[in-house]
Amino acid sequence: xxxxxxxxxxxxxxxxxxxxxxxxxxxxxxxxxxxxxxxxxxxxxxxxxxxxxxxxxxxxxxxxxxxxxxxxxxxxxxxxxxxxxxxxxxxxxxxxxxxxxxxxxxxxxxxxxxxx
Ligand SMILES: [Zn+2]
Numbered sequence: 001x002x003x004x005x006x007x008x009x010x011x012x013x014x015x016x017x018x019x020x021x022x023x024x025x026x027x028x029x030x031x032x033x034x035x036x037x038x039x040x041x042x043x044x045x046x047x048x049x050x051x052x053x054x055x056x057x058x059x060x061x062x063x064x065x066x067x068x069x070x071x072x073x074x075x076x077x078x079x080x081x082x083x084x085x086x087x088x089x090x091x092x093x094x095x096x097x098x099x100x101x102x103x104x105x106x107x108x109x110x111x112x113x114x115x116x
Contacts, residue, residue, distance in 0.1 A: 001083055010077060012101055017070050020063050027056055027063075069102035076104065085109050 001009075076082040085092050085106035092106045105113060 006077060006082070009082065009097075009101055010074075013070055013073050013077075016101070017067065020067055020070070024060070024063055027060060066102070069104075072104060073102045087113075 073082065076084075076086075083092055083097055084090065086104040087109040088106060090106055092103060096103055096107060103110075
């Protein structure tokens, strides 16, 4: 990969991270403990509130995972191994990297890992 490409990827990863951090901030409100206040029942039942909270937590975990993958991509960029499969060390297909800039296995290795 040439320096311009690497630069573009770094910019994209930064943008991705910013976006996730922003969403995480916005989601902070949804994570507040479920309110047991009876006055709220009716407008939003306790069940609904709990369901919403569970959904917010699931989203949060997904964001955490995504953030970790982005961090991993930054580390691979620094090491100069970005775009190489973490398993077989062969370059990952450019289209795959474009679809998911945090991918760290080539298609063959990712499929093999899924079957395991
Ligand atoms: Zn591979």
